[in-house]
Structures are given as C-alpha cells and as structure tokens.
Amino acid sequence: MNAKFTDISATADYIGPGAIEIPLYQTEITDLVRRRGIFGKRIKQVPATGHPSRFFEETSIPSPAASAGFMDPRNIAAPLVAPTRVERSVPLKALVAQINYNLFDIELGAQQSQFAYLQAKDLADTVDGVLRTHDISLWNGTDTSLSSPTTAQYFGAAGQIAAGGNVATIGTSASIVDGLKSTIAQMVSNSSFGVRPTAIYANPVLLDLIDREMKAEFNVVLATKEIESGFTVKTLSTQAGDLPLIPEWTLGYTGTPGSGSAVLPAYIVTEDMIEYHWLSDPNPRIFQLGVPGSLASQYVVVKFGGLVVKGANYAHYQVLVDR
Numbered sequence: 001m002n003a004k005f006t007d008i009s010a011t012a013d014y015i016g017p018g019a020i021e022i023p024l025y026q027t028e029i030t031d032l033v034r035r036r037g038i039f040g041k042r043i044k045q046v047p048a049t050g051h052p053s054r055f056f057e058e059t060s061i062p063s064p065a066a067s068a069g070f071m072d073p074r075n076i077a078a079p080l081v082a083p084t085r086v087e088r089s090v091p092l093k094a095l096v097a098q099i100n101y102n103l104f105d106i107e108l109g110a111q112q113s114q115f116a117y118l119q120a121k122d123l124a125d126t127v128d129g130v131l132r133t134h135d136i137s138l139w140n141g142t143d144t145s146l147s148s149p150t151t152a153q154y155f156g157a158a159g160q161i162a163a164g165g166n167v168a169t170i171g172t173s174a175s176i177v178d179g180l181k182s183t184i185a186q187m188v189s190n191s192s193f194g195v196r197p198t199a200i201y202a203n204p205v206l207l208d209l210i211d212r213e214m215k216a217e218f219n220v221v222l223a224t225k226e227i228e229s230g231f232t233v234k235t236l237s238t239q240a241g242d243l244p245l246i247p248e249w250t251l252g253y254t255g256t257p258g259s260g261s262a263v264l265p266a267y268i269v270t271e272d273m274i275e276y277h278w279l280s281d282p283n284p285r286i287f288q289l290g291v292p293g294s295l296a297s298q299y300v301v302v303k304f305g306g307l308v309v310k311g312a313n314y315a316h317y318q319v320l321v322d323r
Helices: 103-112 118-140 157-164 176-188 204-218
Strands: 014-016 019-021 044-047 053-060 084-090 093-101 167-170 199-202 224-228 231-238 241-247 263-269 274-278 285-288 297-309 317-322
Touching: 084 297, 093 103, 093 118, 103 118, 118 157, 118 297, 157 263, 157 297, 157 317, 167 176, 176 204, 176 231, 176 263, 176 317, 199 204, 204 231, 204 241, 204 263, 224 241
Parallel strands: 044 274, 167 317, 199 241
Antiparallel strands: 014 019, 053 084, 093 297, 199 263, 224 231, 231 241, 263 317, 274 297, 285 297
C-alpha cells in the first residue's frame, strides 16, 4: 500500500516570508431564503374532529315559495318546510421532514467555535422548510377530492375553488380592474348566500399590472392597508369594500405577460370560509429519536392537518387574466 500525502499549502490563501494566510469566514450566514407565505397565516386554524374531520353545511333555509307561503288569512294551510344541510369532510394529511446531526461534525464544530449556532439554525430551517412546503401546498396541493383522496398532498385552495365552478376570464384587451370589480359585484349580489369576500390573492406580477393599469387609465395610485404587523398591501375599492390585494409568491402563472398567451390567476376569497384542520397542534412538532449505532442525533418534524375551502362554489372565485 502506497501512502499519499497532500500539500497542506493548498488550504492556505497565501504562504510567504513571515506570513501564512488561512481562510476565515464571517460567523453569520447570509440568509434571505424565502420561507412563509401570507395565506397560511390569515386563514382559520381549527382543531380536527377526527380523520376525516367532519362538519355540516347549510345550503338553504326553510323558506316557503311565494306561491305556497302567501294565502288567505281566513283559510290558513301552512306549507311544510325544512332546512337543507349536507355533510362535508376533509381528510388529514401528514407533512414530515428529518435532519440528522453527525456526532463527529457536531463536536468538531463546537471545538472550532466558529458556527456555534448552526445546529439550532439548521433545525429551525427544517421547521421553516416544512412550513414552506405547507404554504405552497395550501394553494397548489395535488389532491383532487376531499371525499376520496387521490394523493398524499392537500387538496389545494386553487383546485378547490376551480372545482367549485366559479371561474371568470378577463381577455387580453379587457380591463383587469373592471373584471375583478364586476366579479365581486356578482358575488355580493348572490340571493342565496350572504357572500362577503375579504381579499384578492395573486402573483405580484399580476398586481403590478393592476397598478400600471390604474396609473395609465386614471392616473390613480391605489390606497394601502396594513394586514399584518409591518406588512402593507394595496387595496381595491369594490362592492364588498376595500379589499386588500395580497401578493402571493406561491401562485404561479403561465407564459410571458404581454405576449398574448400568458394566463395569470387571481383568487377572490372569503378567508373566514377557508379552514386548516389540525391534529394535536397547528404548528409543526419536533421529535428527537433515539441515538442509533452511528451516534447521529436524529430529529423528525411532523405536521398533521388538512385544508378545506367551505362554500367553494359561492364564497370564492377564480379569475384568469389573459395577457
């Protein structure tokens, strides 16, 4: 067996008379990685009733038809009425991640004392990674049914709203603002349900197009509103009031805006009608496993829950903007 040696000078930046320069690093790691979306923080968080989590939805009140309800006051024959209620359910899903710490690397890092906080940061980043996947799947989960799940992911809000059938399209030459406002007016005018949308979610690129349209057509700058601590967004005046235009990076779009073939979706939602049903805890939980023969420390991050868009066919709308 022939021993091989590596020239240690390869690790030095410079070796010269009276000087050996070795690589040193800042102890803080530059980190501007995108983590959470805003949607998951604004919808309702409720404990699940079981698996699946069940609830009832009333679709109509006991109201007699005018022809049967009005009659001769001296000859009353009351019509029989009953409320209409349907059973609904949402299946719970599991979101899991694991991180392992090698004993040798942990002790070596402690002895160097250069990145003393790194173990805690990596565990926190693992939790953030689970929440990031959670936030993306809240909109874009690939499941297609709440009653008969087809994948291990959530049934995303975008898919549930589209499946509800409330979909509008704004053509390439039509006004985006007018299209959104008329759609909201149509929702509010619903005679069967007291719909009151609370927000419009869209990719920042689409919201920028709305800003440009308002400036070009009316020389108007949209008003702003703080919806979270330190998070301010533009608002659009509608028949449901001033609705926040919330930029949601998890909502993608197809094509290149301006090409005529791009499609940018916007979602008009009633946030009180969107619920995340959680099991045990709405936040991810961390479990430390027993130390195996490799002496690696193992941590597993777990989150159980499911998303349901209540009233998907009347309280929300998908608007597809062609540009």
